[in-house]
Amino acid sequence: MITALAEDRTGLPEAKFTGTRSTAESRMIDVARLAKVYLTRTKKVWAVRDATFAVRRGEFVSLVGPSGCGKSTILNMIASFLAPTDGEIRVNGKLVKEGVIPEGLGYIFQKDTVLPWYTVRSNIGLGLWYRGMPTRKIDEKVESLLQLAGLQGYGDVFPHQLSGGMRQRVALLMTLACEPQIVLLDEPFGALDTHTKVLLHRELLELWGKLGQTIVMVTHDLDEAVSLSDRVIVLSSPPSHVILDHRVDISRPRDVFTIRETEAFAEHSQIIWRVLGREFKHTDMISEIVAQ
Ligand SMILES: Nc1ncnc2c1ncn2[C@@H]1O[C@H](COP(=O)(O)OP(=O)(O)O)[C@@H](O)[C@H]1O
Numbered sequence: 001m002i003t004a005l006a007e008d009r010t011g012l013p014e015a016k017f018t019g020t021r022s023t024a025e026s027r028m029i030d031v032a033r034l035a036k037v038y039l040t041r042t043k044k045v046w047a048v049r050d051a052t053f054a055v056r057r058g059e060f061v062s063l064v065g066p067s068g069c070g071k072s073t074i075l076n077m078i079a080s081f082l083a084p085t086d087g088e089i090r091v092n093g094k095l096v097k098e099g100v101i102p103e104g105l106g107y108i109f110q111k112d113t114v115l116p117w118y119t120v121r122s123n124i125g126l127g128l129w130y131r132g133m134p135t136r137k138i139d140e141k142v143e144s145l146l147q148l149a150g151l152q153g154y155g156d157v158f159p160h161q162l163s164g165g166m167r168q169r170v171a172l173l174m175t176l177a178c179e180p181q182i183v184l185l186d187e188p189f190g191a192l193d194t195h196t197k198v199l200l201h202r203e204l205l206e207l208w209g210k211l212g213q214t215i216v217m218v219t220h221d222l223d224e225a226v227s228l229s230d231r232v233i234v235l236s237s238p239p240s241h242v243i244l245d246h247r248v249d250i251s252r253p254r255d256v257f258t259i260r261e262t263e264a265f266a267e268h269s270q271i272i273w274r275v276l277g278r279e280f281k282h283t284d285m286i287s288e289i290v291a292q
């Protein structure tokens with residue numbers, strides 16, 4: 001099924017929509033005609049021009065697009081760290097205001113954000129401690145999370161004693177400990193080798209299967225996007241808009257290892273790559289022009 005996403009007021013090519021339309025009630029995140037211009041001392045950087053998309057409750061959506069097209073900027077606006085220049089964002093029906101983090105929202109960055117001077121246990125429990133949860137309850141919760149992520153026995157070690165993949169797993173648990181309804185992930189596995197990455201994919205899907213959060217993940221890895229997501233949203237080169245909203249209708253539960261061998265996986269990847277690859281090429285042409 002391919003239909004136009006929305007009326008196109010920009011004169012740009014219309015986004016193609018192959019996803020599931022959300023009703024107002026089922027929408028957890030609503031991004032409408034979003035724009036962001038950064039003002040630096042010397043110039044204006046027009047990062048996002050016109051981004052519109054919605055994410056349903058419990059859905060796993062990935063955002064992909066050329067480098068610099070405003071993926072992190074969009075996540076930062078959803079999290080309220082940045083104000084949009086134009087357009088609006090609603091989370092759970094409420095308008096997002098700059099500096100007011102939407103209720104139930106958790107954020108995971110590419111670089112693991114664990115604190116080196118705390119043990120794994122203290123890192124994971126930190127958010128709960130800030131919220132005033134009694135120590136005994138924190139201990140119970142942390143222990144069950146450690147088990148869930150296969151980290152039992154690692155509670156009392158320090159982050160520098162862990163591998164990069166394990167540290168990122170701890171960062172994931174730090175965020176999940178506070179039971180966010182919505183999780184924003186900004187290239188969370190970008191710095192990891194393929195083996196560690198796919199192991200973490202399996203864990204993320206297992207945790208998501210049990211906890212059912214709404215997830216928006218930025219990634220530059222198309223295979224990662226296809227194997228994990230319900231939908232993949234492709235952004236154009238900057239200033240960006242949505243050029244493809246594609247539903248990955250591969251059944252769940254998914255095996256992150258064997259899914260990559262399937263025909264369905266190849267088909268979805270091709271459909272997205274056809275659009276994304278063209279955009280990469282275009283962005284490259286822009287940088288060549290700038291470099292002249
Ligand atoms: N604080 C800032 N000030 C000025 N320009 C910025 C700032 N943050 C990001 N940009 C620019 O905005 C564009 C989009 O950035 P970003 O959202 O990080 O892209 P992506 O995550 O897709 O790679 C880039 O051109 C980047 O250089």
Ligand SMILES: [Mg+2]
Pocket residue numbers: 071072073
């Ligand atoms: Mg980024």
